[in-house]
Amino acid sequence: MSGSKIDTPGTDLSLREEALQPTTIGSYTVAIGRALDASGVDSKRIFTAIGIPLDVATDPMTRQPASTMTRLYRACVEVTNNPYFGLTVAKHIHLTHLHALGYSLAASGTLMDFCRRLERYFRLVSQVAKVNLTQVDGQVMMRFDHLVELSSETEDAFFGFLIRTMRLLYKQEFKPLRVEFCRSMPHEGAGPYETLFRVPVLFNQTSSLLVFDQADMVQALSGSCPELAQVNDNIVISYLARLDKSDVITGVTQKIIEFLPDGDCTRDKVASALHMSPTKLQLKLSQRGTHFQQLLDDTRKELACSYLRQASRPVTEITFLLGFSDTSNFTRAFKRWTGLSPTDFRQQP
Incomplete structure (x- = not known):
């Protein structure tokens, strides 16, 4: 593993081009580092090779370009030899990694409120996709339309994080009705996805999609705190004004x-x-x-x-x-x- 070749910061993109790319909140890399360490890999070595600072700030204005995240994930899969590395990262993403938005999500009154906040404020987390929430025939559909080409692990990690967090806020038995990925299915099969999501998973779709039973989405959450959610919503909006x-x-x-x-x-x-x-x-x-x-x-x-x-x-x-x-x-x-x-x-x- 120590002899694996890792892509170093490339010459394929100039610094100017990279600066114009969509970005992702920098604290997300903390979860990736923890997933590497848990897999027995020295995260500092990988981060240094990719060119990511070791002391990632919690400030949501500290961002990483989409191409950097792709290179990082490519290196992680290579050194861990784990095609499901994104699902491993999902275990290490915490709501606090999303700064004020994480606190707003945790204080949401229902899972529907949770999803609406993601729809409104997802740009603080990442600019690589747009979230669209729709309701049809008793189902709530949360669609992620990709604005740039993403690594497969990005899809895996974020969907895994969402479902784990929803179970934490609502109940452990919670599961979506359907899960769809843009990514192709790993050669090793869909087993780990079906274990996590507890439903069949579709691959090679036109967009990433989570489908929920509307009845689950309107149940009151025990951690609901409208005052805390509102305060942090306002903080998110102030950061978005600086970011955008x-x-x-x-x-x-x-x-x-x-x-x-x-x-x-x-x-x-x-x-x-x-x-x-x-x-x-x-x-x-x-x-x-x-x-x-x-x-x-x-x-x-x-x-x-x-x-x-x-x-x-x-x-x-x-x-x-x-x-x-x-x-x-x-x-x-x-x-x-x-x-x-x-x-x-x-x-x-």
Whole structure:
């Protein structure tokens, strides 16, 4: 094993090209290092050969390019001679590796809330795929559309991590209805996948997919803490604004959250905070198929639902946190968004 040849940082990509690639949160490599060590391989030697720092920061702004992760996984499979190395990594990924998003996920009220957070904020974890959540005929489908070519181990590790985490938050008997991978099945067979997921697994599909029974997804989780989830959601949004400096929607959303409690959240004020004119802001938003009032409504609605799940917050406080002048205006807006009054929403099971 010590004599295995390992790919070193290559000349196939210039530093400039690598810097423009989609990235993954750097703390993810901590789990890979632990999986290597558990397999009897010196992770420091492998990381040094690939060019990954040994003291990976927990700051989510510390990122690794997609090509670096591919080279790292290729080396890991080679030195461990384990075609299921990604499934091994899944055992070592912890929610804290996802920074604030991990704490939000752990505090989710239901698995549906958990999945919606992943859909909204997955870019903090990785920019290599986009998550889409749909519900059809009593089933919840979580699809990962790949934006770049991924290593097979990336798919294995993240799906394994998700199912293990869902079991931890909900119940150990939990299992999906169906699992689909873009990757091809290892020559050694699908046995380890079926052992982990406890359902048949399809390979060579057009996208990665997890399918769940909707009844499981709406059960209350014992670790639910709406206040903690909301605080960390806001932290995630602030990091995404830094990560996606060119993403005007993320930037506007962050400023809306910041300005709402002051009762002075206008398009002009947000545009000024983003160092652009109101006209330029309107143009950028229209190019993304939206406008300021739509983002204001969407953000208020999402915050309102989150705040109302926090039993300790009175409706009067929520009213002013969302920038409304009085509770009657908030109630009318909330009924327009959800079809329910704030009180009726709170009384839902």
